[in-house]
Amino acid sequence: MSVHDMANAGRTHEILTARRAGLVGCTTCGKVHPLDTRVCRRCGAALQSRDETSLQRVWAWLIAGLVAYIPANVYPMLITQTFGKRQESTIVGGVIELVHHGSWGVALIVFVASVVVPIGKFIAIAWLAISVRSRSAADGHTRQHVYEIVEFIGRWSMIDVFVVAILAALVQLDFVASVNPGTAAVSFALSVAFTMLSAQNFDPRLIWDAYEADDT
Amino acid sequence: MTIHVPHTTGHPALGPLDELIACPTCDGLHRLVHVAPDMTARCRRCHTVLLAPRRGAMTQIVMLAATAAILMIAAIFFPFLELQAGGLNQRTSIMGAVLAFSHAGMLPLSLAVAAFVVGLPLARFVALIYVLAPMALGWRPARHAARVFRWSEWVRPWAMAEIFIIGVAVALVKVAGLAKVTPGPAFWAFAALVLVTVLKDNFMCRFTIWRTLDERTKS
Numbered sequence A: 001m002s003v004h005d006m007a008n009a010g011r012t013h014e015i016l017t018a019r020r021a022g023l024v025g026c027t028t029c030g031k032v033h034p035l036d037t038r039v040c041r042r043c044g045a046a047l048q049s050r051d052e053t054s055l056q057r058v059w060a061w062l063i064a065g066l067v068a069y070i071p072a073n074v075y076p077m078l079i080t081q082t083f084g085k086r087q088e089s090t091i092v093g094g095v096i097e098l099v100h101h102g103s104w105g106v107a108l109i110v111f112v113a114s115v116v117v118p119i120g121k122f123i124a125i126a127w128l129a130i131s132v133r134s135r136s137a138a139d140g141h142t143r144q145h146v147y148e149i150v151e152f153i154g155r156w157s158m159i160d161v162f163v164v165a166i167l168a169a170l171v172q173l174d175f176v177a178s179v180n181p182g183t184a185a186v187s188f189a190l191s192v193a194f195t196m197l198s199a200q201n202f203d204p205r206l207i208w209d210a211y212e213a214d215d216t
Numbered sequence B: 001m002t003i004h005v006p007h008t009t010g011h012p013a014l015g016p017l018d019e020l021i022a023c024p025t026c027d028g029l030h031r032l033v034h035v036a037p038d039m040t041a042r043c044r045r046c047h048t049v050l051l052a053p054r055r056g057a058m059t060q061i062v063m064l065a066a067t068a069a070i071l072m073i074a075a076i077f078f079p080f081l082e083l084q085a086g087g088l089n090q091r092t093s094i095m096g097a098v099l100a101f102s103h104a105g106m107l108p109l110s111l112a113v114a115a116f117v118v119g120l121p122l123a124r125f126v127a128l129i130y131v132l133a134p135m136a137l138g139w140r141p142a143r144h145a146a147r148v149f150r151w152s153e154w155v156r157p158w159a160m161a162e163i164f165i166i167g168v169a170v171a172l173v174k175v176a177g178l179a180k181v182t183p184g185p186a187f188w189a190f191a192a193l194v195l196v197t198v199l200k201d202n203f204m205c206r207f208t209i210w211r212t213l214d215e216r217t218k219s
Ligand SMILES: [Zn+2]
Pocket: A026, A027, A028, A029, A030, A031, A040, A041, A042, A043, A044, A045
């Protein structure tokens, strides 16, 4: 396996792309059409050799996600009332609480899902969008892996929203203890949704086009 | 209809368009006429899986999707979690958890969560059965099968049943200190549903399904 990968790792990305062959490939079903075809004959999806406006939409959703992430951290995620005592906790506050209870594993899951993944995702998407423009960027396989990780892992940030929903439904013991969702839940859910849309709008074929430009 | 002429393309060496497949990730062009069952064809350049047909995949997917749909309906109607603390009792169903935000004036979020956890997963199971049951039986595709399958692939990232079950686990740990929580039948149904979904995804090969739909439409 390694020998094969080594051969591919260098400049030997000599592979005919659909665009160079005067064709357009459908990203939904893989079918190949003449370049000027607008709609896929197999699956009915709209065809585009390269999604030219893709980067603009990536940036727009990314900025929206970033903006929504700020109130998500400032406002409380959970409002707990025990014997009339009201306590508000933010995303990070919730993680610290878990650590105090000694639940290290769960604290880590929540911290990764609500802090590390969203911030890592902002940086990764921005890096991908910038690297598409510059020729000297990292190896295509590296960027491909980053893209796959971002696409795969981004939705998992929704965990914290679900945790809040379950707690709010379950812990309703009148005066003794009650848990209610705070406004940060809305901002956080929006932030996750916006960054998911940002990643979905990214056309990964742009990653590989840099090589093609070098070849010709 | 002169459009049908470029079936041999500008590159004579490429042959008929039907035998070609373009990598959705890097646009690399491949000729893939037939891939044997249980083999996986990957893109030469970026290693994205192009075709991974599995023996009896259509039947397996239909059966697993039907199982998952039944489990989801069971999960909706049975009790989900029960909390006991100091003689007090509190029960919640899946719908109760999903709609928790509506009591705090966050109805839109409530509806979104309901769609992520219950609506979209269930709709996808039904869509897969609708599209693939005729394939499994060797029939022609159902009406609008292409549109339904395209939609179900498009919403896939937004169906979050597996993320919800991890959220439940985290929530259980969070309340473990102050109360005793007993999972009800709906909890186990939902957990089973997540396992079935993972199994089903192992059989799913998007491009193979599209090719089969295409062939059956023509025949
Ligand atoms: Zn198509």
